[in-house]
Amino acid sequence: MLMLVGDYAEDYETMVPFQTLLAVGHSVDAVCPGKAAGDYILTAIHDFEGAQTYSEKPGHRFTLNATFANIQADDYAALVIPGGRAPEYLRTMPGVLSLVQHFAQKGKPIAAVCHGAQLLAAAGVIRGKRISAYPACAAEVELAGASYAEIPVDQAVTDGQFVTAPAWPAHPAWMAQFLALLGTRISH
Numbered sequence: 001m002l003m004l005v006g007d008y009a010e011d012y013e014t015m016v017p018f019q020t021l022l023a024v025g026h027s028v029d030a031v032c033p034g035k036a037a038g039d040y041i042l043t044a045i046h047d048f049e050g051a052q053t054y055s056e057k058p059g060h061r062f063t064l065n066a067t068f069a070n071i072q073a074d075d076y077a078a079l080v081i082p083g084g085r086a087p088e089y090l091r092t093m094p095g096v097l098s099l100v101q102h103f104a105q106k107g108k109p110i111a112a113v114c115h116g117a118q119l120l121a122a123a124g125v126i127r128g129k130r131i132s133a134y135p136a137c138a139a140e141v142e143l144a145g146a147s148y149a150e151i152p153v154d155q156a157v158t159d160g161q162f163v164t165a166p167a168w169p170a171h172p173a174w175m176a177q178f179l180a181l182l183g184t185r186i187s188h
Contacts, residue, residue, distance in 0.1 A: 001021060001026050001027060001028045001029070001076060001077060001078045001079070001080065002028075002029050002031065002071065002073075002076040002078070002079050002080070003017070003018060003028050003029065003030040003031070003079075003080040003081075003082070004031060004032075004079065004080070004081050004090065004096070004099070004100075004119070005030055005031070005032050005041050005062065005064070005082055005086060006032050006033070006041060006086030006087075006089060006090045007032075007041045007042050007085075007086060007089075008041075008042060008043065008044045008084050008085040008086055009041060009043055009044070009062070009082045009083070009084040009085070009086035010043065010044060010045070010046050010059075010082055010083045010084030010113075010114060010115075010168060011043035011044060011045045011046075011059030011060055011062075011084075012045070012168040012171070013082035013083045013084060013113050013114055013116075013167075013168050014030075014041075014043055014062050014082045014084070015043070015060070015062065016168065016171050016175075017080055017082065017111070017113075017171070017174075017175060017178075018030060018062075018080075020171075020175050021080070021175075024179065024184055024186060025184075026182070026184070028065075028080070029065060029066035029071065029076070030062070030063075030064050030065050030066065031064060031066045031067065031068040031071055032064055032068055033068045033090065033093040033094070033095065033096060034068070034093070035064055035067075035068065036064070036067040036068075036069075037064055037065055037066050037067045038063065038064065039063070039064050040061040040062055040063045040064065041061070041062050041064065041086070042058070042059065042061060042062075043059030043060050043061075043062050043084070044056045044057065044058065044059050044084055044085065045057045045058070045059045046084065046114075046167070046168075048153075048167075053136070054167075068095070073099055073102040073103065074102075076103075076108070077108060077109070077182075078103070078108055078109040078110070078111070078178075078182060079099075079100070079103040079108065079109070079110045079111070080110075080111045080112075080178075081100075081110070081111065081112040081113070081116035081119050081120070082113060082114070082116060083112075083113050083114020083115035083116045083133075083134060083167070083168075084114065084115060085115070086115075087115045087116050087117075087118040087119045088115065088118055090119060091118060091119050091122035091123075096119070097119075097122055097123045097124075100119055100120065100123035100125060101123050101124070101125055103161075104120075104123065104125035104161070105125075107160075107161050108161060109161050109163065109178065109181045109182055110161055110162050110163070111162075111163045111164070111174065111175075111178040112131075112133075112162070112163075112164050113164065113165045113166075113167065113168065113170065113171075113174055114133065114134040114137075114165070114166065114167045114168070115133065115134055115136075115137055116133070116164070117131055117132070117133030117134075117137050117140065117141050117164060118133075118137055118140055120141075120144070120146075120162070120164075121137075121140040121141055121143065121144035121146070122140075122144075124144065126141065126144050126145065126146040126162065127144065127145030127146060128145060128146065129146045129147070129159045129160065129162055130146065130147045130149045130157055130159040131146040131147070131148065131149060131157070131159065131162060131164045132148070132149040132150075132151050132155075132156065132157045132164040132165050132166050132170075133148070133164060133166060134166055134167055135150070135166065138150070149164070151165075151166065152166075153166050153167050153169045153170060154169040154170050154172075154173065155170055155173050156170050156173040156174040156176075156177050157177075158177045158180075158181060161181070163177045163178040163181055
């Protein structure tokens, strides 16, 4: 599985899915354009504290375990796109949109949360789909030809190969739906 991250990706939206997928037995390569395995990205913690938008605070250093320049999209069965500010600039970097398009065109599962939908919209892969995102990204989702799924912040939506959610409070629903799409079975 491939996770596409960048500086100021949302901390929880990076750390939690990475660790969750590892905990249930998936292999996850975390990459960032222009960086190599062993390098790190800086994350940001976004919170909902009563202002008209989220607040942002410094997060953690998240160490990459693979090198973007060396990956082959065919080697990966699924893609995870955390939110935060990273998707805003990642969509302008060489190779990123074609990578997202590869996963979409091959019908591989794609999980995106929060601003991760900006990459899906920029790649032109969500036309006709029902896609959730942080509400500030609703216009981009709709301009890309998708139906914006206005759902509670702790919920997620699956439409075909796409599992999307508005923000990190949706992690339980988002990860559960993604794991189901992957065919991951967890027994108690």
